[in-house]
Amino acid sequence: MSKMSAGFVALALMGGAGCAANRHEVFSPAFDARERGVIFAVDGAGGFQSTTQALSQAVAEDHLPLHVIPVEWSHGYGRIVADQIDWSYARECGCRLAAQIATYHQAFPQNKIVLVAHSAGSAVSLTAAGALPPGTIDRIILLAPSISSEYDLRPALRCARDGIDVYYSTRDTLQLGLAIALVGTADGCWGCNAAGRVGFQPQIQFPEDTVLYAKLRQHPWNPCLTWTGNRGGHYGGYQPEFLKAFVLPILDDGAALSNVRGSP
Numbered sequence: 001m002s003k004m005s006a007g008f009v010a011l012a013l014m015g016g017a018g019c020a021a022n023r024h025e026v027f028s029p030a031f032d033a034r035e036r037g038v039i040f041a042v043d044g045a046g047g048f049q050s051t052t053q054a055l056s057q058a059v060a061e062d063h064l065p066l067h068v069i070p071v072e073w074s075h076g077y078g079r080i081v082a083d084q085i086d087w088s089y090a091r092e093c094g095c096r097l098a099a100q101i102a103t104y105h106q107a108f109p110q111n112k113i114v115l116v117a118h119s120a121g122s123a124v125s126l127t128a129a130g131a132l133p134p135g136t137i138d139r140i141i142l143l144a145p146s147i148s149s150e151y152d153l154r155p156a157l158r159c160a161r162d163g164i165d166v167y168y169s170t171r172d173t174l175q176l177g178l179a180i181a182l183v184g185t186a187d188g189c190w191g192c193n194a195a196g197r198v199g200f201q202p203q204i205q206f207p208e209d210t211v212l213y214a215k216l217r218q219h220p221w222n223p224c225l226t227w228t229g230n231r232g233g234h235y236g237g238y239q240p241e242f243l244k245a246f247v248l249p250i251l252d253d254g255a256a257l258s259n260v261r262g263s264p
Helices: 003-013 050-061 080-085 087-107 121-131 154-159 174-183 207-213 223-228 240-252
Strands: 037-042 066-070 112-118 139-143 164-168 216-220
Touching: 037 050, 037 087, 037 121, 050 066, 050 112, 050 240, 080 087, 080 174, 087 112, 087 121, 112 121, 112 240, 121 139, 121 154, 139 240, 154 207, 164 240, 223 240
Parallel strands: 037 066, 037 112, 112 139, 139 164, 164 216
Antiparallel strands: none
């Protein structure tokens, strides 16, 4: 059995997040053997691909041996509201993403796998992670997630060996304040705060959950970050200079954020 075929077998045996009952064809792109891993970039609502473009630019400029793969999941270009409110569709797309990740992991088990998601793309990413076996993904990075602050991260935390990093801002008052109040969070919660504004609230039910949530690192926006182009709004997290200063270093060598430069 080839490595790629093994990936589909692993997916067929995979449970969680309601994905096991669905079968999806997976496109497997060609990879450069010199690359040490991949970043699956999951843009926010509207299909604008801004996060993917910024990540690709930053990775190229920093000469990182990582391949950025855009995850296409939107209802269509500019369909922001449809993407934000269709939780069942986001979960379906998450299942497709899980299949793609499983295939890559089986083919290149030694390579790093990272998920970077912006806004409503967090719903797709967390569904995918929750459907994969523990330890499949190295790290998950959520930029201004428009998902509920009370979302249960435990399945995704089991999947991510190096945990989850969340970048949020209380200044994100238009998209994650007013808009969320009108249409709800990406996981279908009305009257809930978006995690991209206030961070996630740990869901502790058992003693082992405390250990899991120790892998959750939440980074609030601070005015001292303005020099990176991140001014605390909804789109600040994927500004190229911010990515190069505070996101790519932890993907490159696992360095703690405290060791990343805080000023130009």
